[in-house]
Amino acid sequence: MGRQPCCDKLGVKKGPWTAEEDKKLINFILNNGQCCWRAVPKLAGLSRCGKSCRLRWTNYLRPDLKRGLFTDSEEQLVIDLHARLGNRWSKIAAKLPGRTDNEIKNHWNTHIKKKLMKMGIDPVTHEPLHEKKDGKEERVEVKLEEEKEKKRLENSSMNDENLMESFLWGSNDNYNSNNVDVIGESMWSFPNNELEDFNSVIGMSPLEETCEWLFDYQGFGVLGDGLGI
DNA sequence: AACAAAACCAACCGCACAGGA
DNA sequence: CTCCTGTGCGGTTGGTTTTGT
Numbered sequence: 001m002g003r004q005p006c007c008d009k010l011g012v013k014k015g016p017w018t019a020e021e022d023k024k025l026i027n028f029i030l031n032n033g034q035c036c037w038r039a040v041p042k043l044a045g046l047s048r049c050g051k052s053c054r055l056r057w058t059n060y061l062r063p064d065l066k067r068g069l070f071t072d073s074e075e076q077l078v079i080d081l082h083a084r085l086g087n088r089w090s091k092i093a094a095k096l097p098g099r100t101d102n103e104i105k106n107h108w109n110t111h112i113k114k115k116l117m118k119m120g121i122d123p124v125t126h127e128p129l130h131e132k133k134d135g136k137e138e139r140v141e142v143k144l145e146e147e148k149e150k151k152r153l154e155n156s157s158m159n160d161e162n163l164m165e166s167f168l169w170g171s172n173d174n175y176n177s178n179n180v181d182v183i184g185e186s187m188w189s190f191p192n193n194e195l196e197d198f199n200s201v202i203g204m205s206p207l208e209e210t211c212e213w214l215f216d217y218q219g220f221g222v223l224g225d226g227l228g229i
Numbered sequence: 230a231a232c233a234a235a236a237c238c239a240a241c242c243g244c245a246c247a248g249g250a
Numbered sequence: 251c252t253c254c255t256g257t258g259c260g261g262t263t264g265g266t267t268t269t270g271t
Contacts, residue, residue, distance in 0.1 A: 016239070016265085038256065054257075055240065090259060101259075106238050236268070245259080250252105 013047040017056055021046055025053055026061055059100045066098025070107055078104055079112060083126040 017025075028044035034057070037050035046053065070078070074096060081092045089101035089108075096104065108123075116123040 014241075036256075051242090051257085052240075058258095059239075087260065102239075105260075110237055232271085234268100234270075237266085239263105239265090241263075242261085243259105244261105245257105247257085248255090250254085 012049050012052075014052070017060075021048070022056070022061060025057060029057060029061075055102075059102045064098060065100065067103075070099075070111075074099070075107075075112060078108065079116070079126075082108065082112075082123075 013021075024044050024046055025040070028040060032043070037054045040046070040050050040053045041048045044053070048056075077096060078092060081095055085091050087105075089105045093099055093101040093104050113123040116126075117129070120129050121127070122129050
């Protein structure tokens with residue numbers, strides 16, 4: 001006899017979370033804390049399975065999450081820990097406050113793994129790769145990779161202006177799951193689908209119209225020490 | 230400008246494990 | 251001890267965005 005599915009497959013919504021759903025989930029957890037995840041969707045009025053709610057909360061909505069690019073020291077720590085722990089992402093994440101296992105795993109697969117390979121290091125064993133390419137060819141590739149990475153960092157680096165923009169609106173105008181950014185300490189940004197031009201609204205609060213609940217939420221003192229979960 | 234390819238990352242799936250009955 | 255339930259974890263998928271031609 002197989003396990004029962006974690007939720008009723010019928011009528012359970014899948015795919016990207018909407019702002020409305022996020023709001024419901026956050027409100028519920030703020031008011032009730034993290035209880036039985038299976039009960040959460042029903043109690044919070046969500047057509048999601050509990051698992052999906054837990055994932056959304058732990059990987060994205062938790063106020064103590066630090067988002068944005070990994071720093072060099074974080075990256076190095078991930079490499080060191082991976083060398084010792086292997087693909088135990090949750091254990092690695094436990095050593096990096098504000099980072100989730102999913103985030104680290106994604107970063108490993110998309111950046112670090114390639115970086116190590118370019119350096120001639122096996123990302124699995126952390127030992128030097130046996131078969132090296134022709135040295136010249138390899139150096140050219142490494143250089144290209146470094147330039148690419150540098151460019152990426154430049155584009156995403158936070159000067160004062162885009163720091164504020166990113167903080168307030170996330171990286172996209174339309175709501176998607178990227179629009180909760182954290183800079184330094186735990187902070188929040190929220191969707192505003194009507195936003196056309198950041199510069200035209202900076203200093204005003206279109207945020208208030210769509211995210212009144214945010215201020216209720218902040219009233220819980222989340223921006224300070226987080227939920228302490 | 231249009232299209233294709235590559236990169237990125239949120240979310241899903243299924244298994245493993247812990248703990249209670 | 252066995253069964254059942256809830257939760258956590260790691261691998262994978264697929265949609266979106268970015269980059270290259």
